[in-house]
Amino acid sequence: MEMATKGFSVDLTQATWFKSSKSGPNCDNCVEVAYVPGAVGVRDSKDKTGPALIFAPADWHAFVASTRNGGFGSN
Incomplete structure (x- = not known):
C-alpha cells in the first residue's frame, strides 16, 4: 500500500507492523504502528488492508x- 501525505509518498508495502507491548494477546481493539523512512504509519489491527494514518x-x-506523561488525562 502506498499512501500520499503532505506532498510525498509513503510506501507501506514492506512495513513491519507491531502492536503496543501493553496490548494483551486476546485484545481485538488495537492499533498497529510501523516506522518507515520519514514517516510513522498507524492502522486498525483488525483491518490490515484498510487505510492507515501517516504521521511525521x-x-x-x-x-x-504526551500520552506517557498523562497529557490526555487518566482513567
Missing part, C-alpha cells in the same frame, strides 16, 4: 511522550 516522526513521538 516528530509528531508521533510528541503524541507518545
Whole structure:
C-alpha cells in the first residue's frame, strides 16, 4: 500500500507492523504502528488492508511522550 501525505509518498508495502507491548494477546481493539523512512504509519489491527494514518516522526513521538506523561488525562 502506498499512501500520499503532505506532498510525498509513503510506501507501506514492506512495513513491519507491531502492536503496543501493553496490548494483551486476546485484545481485538488495537492499533498497529510501523516506522518507515520519514514517516510513522498507524492502522486498525483488525483491518490490515484498510487505510492507515501517516504521521511525521516528530509528531508521533510528541503524541507518545504526551500520552506517557498523562497529557490526555487518566482513567
